[in-house]
Amino acid sequence: MTRREGGGAVLLKLLLAGLVGYALLVGLLYTQQRQILFKPDRGTPERPADAPDGFAEITSQTADGLSLSHWYLPPARAGAGVVVVLHGNAGSRDGSYRKFQEIHAWGYGLVLADYRGYAGNPGAPSEAGLIADARSVLDWLAGQGVPAGRAVLYGESLGSGVATALAAEREVAGMVLEAPFTSVADLAQQQYWYVPAKWLVRDPFDSRARIPSVSAPSLILHGDRDPTIPVDHGIALAEAAGGRAELARFPEGDHLNLWRVGADARVRAFLQRVLG
Structure with a gap:
């Protein structure tokens, strides 16, 4: 075997090894994408000490x-409307309570929803499953005399x-999206x-296709400094909504601090507009 032939064989082996490694990575x-996407705390949260x-x-x-299981804080007066909080991939109703209890102080009802596989609930999370879970919350509210038309969905x-x-x-009264994505598939392609x-995503959550x-x-609330979901996603969603969505950008906002840099005031004004 010549030196050139030997070098070619080594190169071929390296190429094959690289292809095998790439295939294993893909x-x-x-196979692990749901473990990457969903980060549930499975422990059952305790009732807040300061529960109203x-x-x-x-x-x-x-x-x-x-x-x-979910937590519910009824409105101060009948007919005031209810905000349904749908937390992020590592959240729980306990974290939602600590962040959003101010909404109840404004006079609105508040449902702090949880998903299957989260916070002591049975099941395993998936896109279809989480949507079914949220649907069941609206059904519960309807059974309490609160129609969907008096509910605002708050997706975090x-x-x-x-x-x-x-x-x-x-048909809901309104929708608030905090740090949203166009789709999990788009976000995954940016990150990986x-x-x-x-083309590998099993739970695409294609909001860009649905929001029209x-x-x-x-x-839509988005921080210009969001390192997790870039603000371009919020901008694209507002454009896809065809004029039915108001985009509020926060120059100092990241993925977690929007309520500390002015989002609370924008949310309160929005709720006053759609719920009264």
Whole structure:
């Protein structure tokens, strides 16, 4: 064997090894994607020590037979409207309470929803599952005399995909999206640019495709310094909404601090407009 032939054989082996390693990486990302996307804290949260009068742990029934626990703070007066909070991929109703209890202080009802597989709830999370979970919360509210037309969906990060899907199929009073994505598939392709991530995603949460079907007024909150979901996603969603969404950008905002840099005031004004 000549030196050139020997060098070619080594190069071929390196190329094959690289292809095998790449295939293993793609396979790992595909099989582990739900562990990457969903980060549930499975422990059951305790009732807050400062829970106001009327605070209740409620149970909703999903269409596929799960009983899910959530927290409910009724409005100060009948008919004031209710905000349904759909938290992000690592959240829980406990974290939602600490962040959003101010909404209840403004006089609105508040449902701090949780998903299957999260916060002591049974089941395993998926796109279809989380949307069914949120749907069951609206069904529970309807059973309490609160129609969807008096409810505002508040989707936080991953919850923005859940909120958009639900608002596209039901007539709600309004929708707030905090740090939303156009789709998980788009976001995955940005983060894993070296693999065909967009085509591997099992739970795409395609909000860009769904938001044109949302008839309710919407408020999109996004930080210009968001390192997790770039502000371009919020801009693209507002454009896809066709003029039915108001985009509020925060120059000092990142993925977690929007309520500390002015988003609370924008949310309060929006709720006053759509719920009164």
